[in-house]
Amino acid sequence: MSKRAIFVETKEGVIKRAIFGVISGARSEGSELVAFVLDGKGKEYQSELQEYGITTIVDITADGISEVYDPEVYTGVIVEAMKKFECTEFVGLTSALGKDLLPRVAAALDAPALLDCVSIDCNEQTVMKSQYTGKTQAKMKLEGECLVYGVRPNAISATPAPAEATVVSYVPSFKSCGNMVIKEIKASTNKGVDLTEAEVIVAGGRGTGSTENFKILQELADTLGAALGASRAAVDADFAPMSMQVGQTGKTVSPSLYIACGISGAIQHLAGMKTAKVVVAINKDDQAPIFKKCDYGIVGDLLEVVPEITAAIKK
Numbered sequence: 001m002s003k004r005a006i007f008v009e010t011k012e013g014v015i016k017r018a019i020f021g022v023i024s025g026a027r028s029e030g031s032e033l034v035a036f037v038l039d040g041k042g043k044e045y046q047s048e049l050q051e052y053g054i055t056t057i058v059d060i061t062a063d064g065i066s067e068v069y070d071p072e073v074y075t076g077v078i079v080e081a082m083k084k085f086e087c088t089e090f091v092g093l094t095s096a097l098g099k100d101l102l103p104r105v106a107a108a109l110d111a112p113a114l115l116d117c118v119s120i121d122c123n124e125q126t127v128m129k130s131q132y133t134g135k136t137q138a139k140m141k142l143e144g145e146c147l148v149y150g151v152r153p154n155a156i157s158a159t160p161a162p163a164e165a166t167v168v169s170y171v172p173s174f175k176s177c178g179n180m181v182i183k184e185i186k187a188s189t190n191k192g193v194d195l196t197e198a199e200v201i202v203a204g205g206r207g208t209g210s211t212e213n214f215k216i217l218q219e220l221a222d223t224l225g226a227a228l229g230a231s232r233a234a235v236d237a238d239f240a241p242m243s244m245q246v247g248q249t250g251k252t253v254s255p256s257l258y259i260a261c262g263i264s265g266a267i268q269h270l271a272g273m274k275t276a277k278v279v280v281a282i283n284k285d286d287q288a289p290i291f292k293k294c295d296y297g298i299v300g301d302l303l304e305v306v307p308e309i310t311a312a313i314k315k
Contacts, residue, residue: 002031002032002088002089003034003086003087004026004031004034004090004091005035005036005081005082005091006022006036006091006092007078007098007101008038008045009092009093010039013039013044015048016093016095016197017197018095021151021153023049023054024052024156025091025151026091027053027161028122030123031122031123032056033054033055034055034056034057034087035057035058035165036060037057037059038074040061040065046167049165052158053161054165056168057167057168058170059167060170060172061169062172069182070176071104071182072180073176074101075101075105076108076174078090079105079108080174082105084170088145088147089149090105090106090111090148091148091150092149092150093197094116094150094151094153096196098115102148103115110146111144111145111146111148112142112148113142113147113148114127114140114148114149116130116150116152117152118137118152118156118254120149122147126141126142134271134274134275153197153253153254154254154255154256193226193227194227195227195244195253200256200258200259201227201228201229201246201253201257201259202217202220202229203217203230203246203259203261203273204263205230205234205261205263206231206234206237206262206264207261207262207263207285208261209239211239213239214230214234214239214240216310220313223313226257230244230246231263231266232266233264235250246269246272247268247269251272252272252273253272254277256277256278257280258276258279260279260294261283261306263288264283265291265293270293278296279294279296280297281296281297282298282300282305283297283298283299283302
């Protein structure tokens with residue numbers, strides 16, 4: 001039976017929701033799922049992880065792990081744990097942390113890696129990746145003794161598959177050689193839900209009209225527990241910061257619900273949210289291209305429509 005390691009990414013003592021989709025995508029017949037937990041709370045996460053098919057939880061503790069993220073330490077202890085528990089595949093989230101960590105682990109293992117996958121088949125060692133601004137999907141195959149997969153947040157739905165998980169404490173012998181010293185990591189000034197991992201996103205475009213009007217979208221986002229995004233046109237007009245930009249030159253997202261407000265639907269923007277499961281478009285131009293790409297469309301002034309939606313949800 002093959003063993004597949006899942007990197008359990010957490011935030012403030014809570015497992016990121018998108019991880020359960022990663023676990024679901026990594027499940028297959030004839031394989032064992034091993035969760036690597038690096039914040040010392042493996043026992044606390046046991047019930048959640050076993051609900052999705054994890055059978056072994058490796059609670060890794062070492063100097064430097066519970067403090068500021070140190071790429072050298074994280075990479076070293078994960079590689080050592082992979083060998084200790086005889087795991088030949090490593091699967092994680094293509095988050096901000098994952099984009100840094102997964103390639104490092106792959107390099108240390110001398111393994112091929114594919115990030116931002118929208119689906120994975122570990123038995124066949126194949127993945128699907130969106131290409132050419134979302135116009136096509138490519139099926140790619142990895143070959144090697146060890147393999148590393150990075151899954152796009154929310155691209156794979158979380159489906160329970162209850163199992164019995166055992167928690168194992170592990171203290172690796174790895175010691176940092178001190179080539180890299182991380183003194184501080186500055187968090188984004190944006191508050192609320194992380195855009196790339198959000199289940200629901202409210203996004204504004206040039207049609208929003210001003211920075212002040214973005215507060216209307218923020219209220220809807222807060223009511224839904226959603227993240228706030230923006231098109232490049234809105235960012236270029238200084239209605240929103242670049243950190244909120246969704247699209248070909250911004251962030252790629254895969255929410256369950258994407259509410260596009262005052263966004264025309266340029267292909268560059270669609271490339272960043274093409275894998276959203278449900279798209280709602282609000283635009284006063286009934287000929288806007290976004291209406292050809294949405295599941296539900298509302299023709300109207302967003303400054304009137306959005307507050308009405310917010311009020312209805314609050315009721």
